[in-house]
Amino acid sequence: MQMIPNRRRPRVLTLLLFICSAVVTYFPALVPAAVVTLDSIELFRTHEWLPTKPTIYFQCKGENVTFLPDVKEKHVFYAFKGQESWQPLTELQDNKCKRCGIYEKDTLKSDDVFDEWEFCASDFTSSDGKYIHYKDKELNATFLCPECVPLGSASDHSPKSNNSSQTMHWALILLISALVLSVLVGATVVAYKYWKRRKQEQEHARFLRMFDEDDDIEDELGIGPLSHTV
Known part of the structure; x- marks a missing residue:
């Protein structure tokens, strides 16, 4: 056996x-993270030459695209509640910035860029948790992140x-x-x-x-x- x-x-x-x-x-x-939403945006121009409504989106490098379905016209002020189906935009950490931007989808060539920048929790220095990003002749956008205020106060500033x-x-x-x-x-x-x-x-x-x-x-x-x- x-x-x-x-x-x-x-x-x-x-x-x-x-x-x-x-x-x-x-x-x-x-590592603590804070949610960022889009509070308002105004486009000063669009890049599409064809007589069609532009497709605007927000994206951070390495993350999914967030389309802004309501933003279709230039020189129109769009305000949001932060509860839209496409919100939030991203999450930020106190010790790490992200390369983010707002773009316009193009059907004939590469997508057009309104602006790209380093998006950091330390940008939210206002007590109401808002951060205004302005690019001359392109856009004026306000982002909301109340949780970023304490993170930004402890940042490398x-x-x-x-x-x-x-x-x-x-x-x-x-x-x-x-x-x-x-x-x-x-x-x-x-x-x-x-x-x-x-x-x-x-x-x-x-x-x-x-x-x-x-x-x-x-x-x-x-x-x-x-x-x-x-």
Whole structure:
């Protein structure tokens, strides 16, 4: 009779590896983010030569396009409530700016650019959480982000606050790194103990199987301890 070794991985090891991967995956979510909506916009011109309504959109580099379906005319002031189906525009973090812009879709060539700029939480310095972006002969847009005000106040406009923010950021990274390292070490120790225990069980089973085989051979030859000569 041959024993089949148990190949199941220990549940503790699986749980530790899951915790480790979850910490690494969701670490960026620990950095606070603030939602940005479009409060108002006015176009000073359009770039489409054909007598059709322009298609205007907002986009940050690497993110999805947000079309502005209501914006169709130049020299018209469009105000929004922030609850439109296409809102919000994006999210900002206190320690990272985004390259964003407002564009006009073109059917014959590459899309036209009203303006591109570095969009940062620190731009929202007004107490009401509004930031006005103006480009001469192109547009005047107001963005709303009340959550950006405390983030912007702790940004790199102040060297002391920036150093404090960077210190906390690196301390958080070191804490997470230490946690991940501890989990990996614990997982390694558990895996080694499991492997050692399984090896001992297999050696013990092999040792018992050897005695069983010897007893079977003795019984077949009739030389076992219970056999006798008549």
